Amino acid sequence: MKYPTSLRILHWLMAAIIIGLIIIGFIMSNTPADAPHKYDLYPLHKAFGFIVLLLLMVRVPTRFRGKIPDPSSTLKDWEVKLSHLVHVLLYLSMLSMTISGFLMNSTYPYVQGLDLFGLITVPDITPKSEFWNGIMHTIHSVSAWTLTSSLVLHLVGVIKHRYLDGPDSDVLKRMI
Ligand code: HEM
Ligand code: HEM
Structure with a gap:
């Protein structure tokens, strides 16, 4: 059994954007x-980061309302528990990256709103504050490492189940 089509589309679309955001974020x-050229990539990073925030608002309810496949019966108990933990960490990191990023921009005293590709400006939702901007910056940087390390574990798991554990354990089939 596979993940529902809506979750598969959201997974791959968001995976591509998020991997791009991690690379661009660390370069920035x-x-x-x-x-x-310090600030050249910032508008692109913020706009795509905001798109991830919007996509998450669709993904989280879709994930928790819909039915997802049971863990493969060939996986050991600890593998099921670890993969579940990693998925929870990935969801929490995605939420914390997008919310802290948006609030970092909203509290930043030297910009007004968040420009989406020159099309519209998303209004700020907080007062401007150097103090809260610093807090959001710290949360964004710490979450970046939680996200990156969970993602490495995620990819190691996918590769192990596909190439080391035999065809019955291949979890990639469930997501494509
Ligand atoms: C899932 C979405 C996001 C990911 C994966 C992501 C990833 C990253 C990463 C890896 C960094 C470098 C962190 C560091 O070394 O301290 C970064 C920095 C940054 N991000 Fe994001 N980000 C996301 C969303 C956002 C959003 C929505 C905004 C604002 C609207 C934003 C604004 C920024 C800014 C301004 C910096 C630079 C901070 C600095 O100058 O040190 N990010 N991001
Ligand atoms: C090339 C990169 C990636 C590959 C090959 C990949 C592969 C997969 C596979 C095969 C599954 C299904 C696991 C299962 O059956 O239990 C899965 C699930 C998942 N992936 Fe990825 N993934 C990638 C990138 C990402 C990224 C960047 C994120 C988010 C930061 C992410 C978040 C998740 C989450 C949260 C799940 C659990 C699905 C759910 O319960 O909604 N993945 N991934």
Whole structure:
């Protein structure tokens, strides 16, 4: 049995955007503050990050209302528990990255709103505050590492079940 089509589409669309955001995010934060191109990638990162926030609002209810396949019967008990834990961590990190990112922008004193590709500006929802901007920045940076490490575990699991455990344990079939 496979994941429902809606969850499969959301999974791959969001996976592609999120992997891009992680790479761009680390490039942004590692570019020296005085580099002339320092802020070139910020608008793109923020706009795609906001799209992930919107997609999550569809994905979370779809995931918790719909039926998903039972864990493969060939998996050991600890593998089922670990994969469940990693999926929970991935969902929590996606929520914390998008919410902290949006609030970091909303509290940042030197911008007004969030520009979506020059089409519309999403209004701020908080007062401007250096203090809260710093807190949101810290949450965004810590969550970036939770997300990246859960994603590495996620990919190791997928590769192990596909290539080391034999065809009956291949979980990739359930998501494509
Ligand atoms: C799932 C969505 C997102 C992912 C995976 C993501 C990923 C990242 C990563 C990996 C970094 C570098 C962290 C560090 O080294 O400290 C970063 C930085 C940043 N992100 Fe995101 N982000 C997301 C959403 C957002 C959103 C929605 C916004 C704002 C609307 C945003 C704004 C920023 C900003 C301004 C920085 C740079 C902070 C700095 O200059 O150090 N991000 N992001
Ligand atoms: C190339 C990269 C990726 C591959 C090959 C991949 C593969 C998979 C597979 C095969 C499953 C099904 C696991 C099962 O049957 O139990 C799955 C589930 C899942 N994946 Fe990924 N994934 C990738 C990237 C990502 C990314 C970037 C995220 C989010 C940050 C993510 C979040 C999830 C979540 C939350 C689930 C659980 C599904 C649910 O319960 O809704 N994946 N992934």
